[in-house]
Amino acid sequence: MPSKIPVELPSGYVEFFSDLESWQNEQQIKLQAVMQLEKAEEPMRKIAKHRRPMIMITGLEVDPALYRQLLADLLDFLVEQRPDIKTNLEELQHKLPDFDYPLLVARLLEQDMEYFGDLAGALNISPELLIFILDHALRPYLRVYAAPYQAELFENTYHHWDLPTICPVCGSKSHFSRLRAEDGRRFMFCDRCFTEWETRYLECVHCGNDEPGKINYIAVENDASNQLYICDKCRGYLKTYDERPTGMPTDLFVANIQTIYLDMLAEQKGYRNHNGHGSDQ
Ligand SMILES: [Zn+2]
């Protein structure tokens, strides 16, 4: 029996993320013109050998002045979009001259949440907000970095990469996949760098369980496309956009936001996405 949608999203919520994505797309195009990146050879072989995402193997060079400018622009965008947290945002604007930008970038790539917890404490703002802002300003860089690797790491990734929930390019944890219209093959999606990589269709991405009957899916009424795959072995869940009912692709970044109700539904039913450090959405 399909479940009912348990919650309505606050008005403007999806629009905010959609606008944020557009802003990031614009920044990405600008960065593309100025960033000189050398693509490493044989990325699939390298990630398999080191068992680490590409960005941790090659490193990422970010011009501190450029990142600071991007952060300033993002704060302006947020002040306009989110007047409710204007005070916090303005405090961060005043702190912009004081940050150690190379250190911030390094800690973001390592996803060192403890470091940002301490920094947020010192700045007297919430760690979630601080990480959200610093990380969203870095995402256009991650997307420029990731683009040249995406075609090579797209299909059959699971033969070389045994960490299906971890982005093989930027190392971020993914909570979203799609099933391709033409053949139903499953691709994980990274909302940080926009990389997609193939995983096995019927295997729990969290624990590798592939026992028949132990992986099921839940859909909500009147929505055949957005599904929840649940594993009865580890109690993990994965949100999935199935392209087959409509035959159409979708904006996976926005789809992940639009389906927050599926996260809530999963949690109500006692499933988890095994997120190590809390979602940064
Ligand atoms: Zn990524």
Ligand SMILES: [Zn+2]
């Ligand atoms: Zn599992």
